[in-house]
Amino acid sequence: MKLDRLIASHEAMGRQAAHRAIAAKRVRVDGDIVTDGHHPVDRFTLVELNDVAVQQPERALYLMLNKPAGILSATKDDQHPTVIDLIDDPDKHTLHLAGRLDRGTSGLVLLTNDGRWSKRLMAAEEKVPKVYLVETTDPIAPAAVEAFARGFHFHTEDITTLPAELVILGERSARLTLHEGRYHQVKRMFHRVNNRVVRLHRESIGSVALPGDLLPGQWRQLTAQEIQAATTSC
Ligand code: URA
Numbered sequence: 122m123k124l125d126r127l128i129a130s131h132e133a134m135g136r137q138a139a140h141r142a143i144a145a146k147r148v149r150v151d152g153d154i155v156t157d158g159h160h161p162v163d164r165f166t167l168v169e170l171n172d173v174a175v176q177q178p179e180r181a182l183y184l185m186l187n188k189p190a191g192i193l194s195a196t197k198d199d200q201h202p203t204v205i206d207l208i209d210d211p212d213k214h215t216l217h218l219a220g221r222l223d224r225g226t227s228g229l230v231l232l233t234n235d236g237r238w239s240k241r242l243m244a245a246e247e248k249v250p251k252v253y254l255v256e257t258t259d260p261i262a263p264a265a266v267e268a269f270a271r272g273f274h275f276h277t278e279d280i281t282t283l284p285a286e287l288v289i290l291g292e293r294s295a296r297l298t299l300h301e302g303r304y305h306q307v308k309r310m311f312h313r314v315n316n317r318v319v320r321l322h323r324e325s326i327g328s329v330a331l332p333g334d335l336l337p338g339q340w341r342q343l344t345a346q347e348i349q350a351a352t353t354s355c
Pocket of ligand 1: 222226304306308309321
């Protein structure tokens with residue numbers, strides 16, 4: 122929303138009166154005088170008129186969680202524990218997921234109550250690299266590296282996957298970097314090289330990586346730098 126609209130809706134003072142108040146330097150946004158009526162504000166912004174709060178800011182939350190396998194990437198479920206059950210913040214009911222993992226997949230999940238941030242993150246998702254550790258039932262053939270780089274045609278969506286970087290770490294383990302997030306993508310890609318994923322773990326999304334000391338089931342707030350970088354790392 123724009124600042125002039127928010128001020129105008131305050132006690133129905135109207136657009137013109139709002140513009141006059143803004144021009145007269147009677148409006149502060151997060152403590153600073155703002156004279157541009159088009160200044161963007163949202164529900165996390167403190168807006169004051171004549172030094173009185175017109176809007177108190179809501180608390181914005183940006184979290185990372187190390188999801189254990191077996192936990193659902195959902196906010197509610199009648200049968201299975203969800204990622205929200207692992208979080209002990211009083212405002213956890215306001216959170217939504219910025220990208221999901223399959224129930225059996227472990228690793229980095231981002232949660233927020235800031236819809237604009239998650240929208241930017243998901244829009245950037247097409248380019249933000251996501252790094253996975255993969256373990257398979259059968260040995261990974263060296264030819265898979267080239268096949269993952271070429272891409273696979275997925276008939277259901279009629280798309281060809283973007284070039285992905287597969288680094289073979291051991292006979293049955295690899296690190297895979299994807300630049301998109303299709304449904305069951307990693308599993309479907311390995312299926313195409315006649316293999317099957319038995320363990321999948323997401324290590325990072327763009328510049329946000331799971332820290333080694335964040336144990337399965339643990340979460341922490343993102344730093345200001347991580348919040349900023351997550352949506353600009355494409
Ligand atoms: N690809 C998958 O197959 N599963 C996930 O959870 C994430 C990527």
